[in-house]
Amino acid sequence: MSEQEAHQTNEGKLTRRKLLQGGGAGLCLLFLSNLLGCSPPTETEETDKQERPDLDDPRESILQQKKGFTNPTAARWFSEVDQDMIVCQLCPKQCELEDGERAPCRVRENREGVGYTLAYGNPALIQEDPIERKPFFHVLPGSRALSISTAGCNLDCKFCEVWDMALEYPENVYAHDVPPEKVIQHAEESNVQSVSYAFGEPVIFYEYMWDIAKLAKDAGFLNVAHTAGYIRPEPVRELAPLLDAANVDLKSFDDEFYRQVVGGELSPILDSLKILRDEGVHIEITNILIPDLNDNMDMIEQMCQWIADELGADIPLHFARFYPLYKLSELPRTPVSTMEEARDIALKAGLKFPYIARVSEHEGENTFCPGCGEKIIDRVGFVIDEMHIDNGRCAFCDAEIPGKWS
Numbered sequence: 001m002s003e004q005e006a007h008q009t010n011e012g013k014l015t016r017r018k019l020l021q022g023g024g025a026g027l028c029l030l031f032l033s034n035l036l037g038c039s040p041p042t043e044t045e046e047t048d049k050q051e052r053p054d055l056d057d058p059r060e061s062i063l064q065q066k067k068g069f070t071n072p073t074a075a076r077w078f079s080e081v082d083q084d085m086i087v088c089q090l091c092p093k094q095c096e097l098e099d100g101e102r103a104p105c106r107v108r109e110n111r112e113g114v115g116y117t118l119a120y121g122n123p124a125l126i127q128e129d130p131i132e133r134k135p136f137f138h139v140l141p142g143s144r145a146l147s148i149s150t151a152g153c154n155l156d157c158k159f160c161e162v163w164d165m166a167l168e169y170p171e172n173v174y175a176h177d178v179p180p181e182k183v184i185q186h187a188e189e190s191n192v193q194s195v196s197y198a199f200g201e202p203v204i205f206y207e208y209m210w211d212i213a214k215l216a217k218d219a220g221f222l223n224v225a226h227t228a229g230y231i232r233p234e235p236v237r238e239l240a241p242l243l244d245a246a247n248v249d250l251k252s253f254d255d256e257f258y259r260q261v262v263g264g265e266l267s268p269i270l271d272s273l274k275i276l277r278d279e280g281v282h283i284e285i286t287n288i289l290i291p292d293l294n295d296n297m298d299m300i301e302q303m304c305q306w307i308a309d310e311l312g313a314d315i316p317l318h319f320a321r322f323y324p325l326y327k328l329s330e331l332p333r334t335p336v337s338t339m340e341e342a343r344d345i346a347l348k349a350g351l352k353f354p355y356i357a358r359v360s361e362h363e364g365e366n367t368f369c370p371g372c373g374e375k376i377i378d379r380v381g382f383v384i385d386e387m388h389i390d391n392g393r394c395a396f397c398d399a400e401i402p403g404k405w406s
C-alpha cells in the first residue's frame, strides 16, 4: 500500500498509524510462535520437517528442531580448585562444581575436571525481527536483527517472560543445530543488519555468542546484546570489543529486590554497566516497573541520578510495563500513570532519552531532540513511522543524537 493509499483510509477505515500497528501485531505473533517452538511439535510438524532434508542450506537447517539437542563444548572461565573441583568465574555466583555436577544455570558442568557448556550451537530460539524489539531505540532504527538464544539462565526472575526456555535444562527444550558459521550464513541470506543475543540471557551462552560475534563482525554485521548484565568483570571486558550495543536490564535499584525476586545482586550489574560504558559500547537500559515491588519513586529517582552521574545523561532508559505472568501472575499490570511518573523523574534527573515501553501509542515511545524539543523519531510499537536524524544529528537543529545510526 502506498503512503497516499494509507492516508486515504482516514475516513473511518484504516489510518497509517493503525496500519503500522497491524504490522507490529503480526511480528508479535511471529515471536510467540517461535517461542512456542519449545513445546513438542505435532505429528504433522514432524512429518513436515522430515520432508526438508537439505541441511547444507542454513535457512533450511534452522527449521529443524530436536528435543534436548546439545553439543557439549569445553568452556572458558573455569579454573581448578583441586583434583575433583572446578570453579566457574563467568558470573558472580562463582559456582564450585564437583565432577559430574551441573550448575544452577543449568548449562555448565564439570566433566572429569573439565568445565563444559551445554549451551553452544543449540539455540532454542533463532528469529528475525525489528531491532526495536530488543529493545534498541538508538541503533539502526527500522532495521531487522537476527536473534539467538539458548536454554539456561544464571538468574531466576519471578517475572521471567521466557521461563519455558531460559529456566529450563537444554535437555528439556527443542533446539536447533546451528553452529556459528551457519548463523552467519543465515544472516547473510536474510535482510538483517545485526546479530542480536537476546530474549534469553546471553551470558549463559558466552562461548557461543563470542564465536558468532567474531564472525559477525568480520562479515560486517553489528553485534547487539540484551542482557541482565550479571557477569564478572573479566568476561564482560573481553566481550566488549566485539559488541556494538548492549541493552542492560536494570531491574531495580534495590539489592534486596535483586536477592528476593531476581536471584542475584545489584552491584555486579552496576559494575558491568560502567565497564561497557568505559569500553565504548553503546548502552541502553531497560527498567521494568512492577507494582508494589520496585516502583518506589524515591528509588527510581536514585537510579536515574546514578545513571546520569555514572554513565551519562545521554543513556536511553526504557521504562517497561509489567504484565502479570510466571510467578507474579497475581499482580496487576503497571498503571500507565506510574510509568509517566517515572519518566518525569528521569527527565528531572537530567536524562535526555527516557522512554515508555509497551504502552500502545504513548507519546513516551517517541524520540525527542534534547536540543530543540522536536520529535525526531515517531514510533508505532516496533515500527518507525517517521525519522528526522541525518548522520546522527537532529534534522531540525543539528544537535548530536547518541547511538549507532549507520
Ligand code: SF4
Residues within 6 Å of the ligand: 088, 089, 090, 091, 092, 093, 094, 095, 103, 104, 105, 106, 108, 154, 204
Ligand atoms: S555461569 Fe553458571 S556455572 Fe558459572 S558461575 Fe554463573 S551460575 Fe555458576
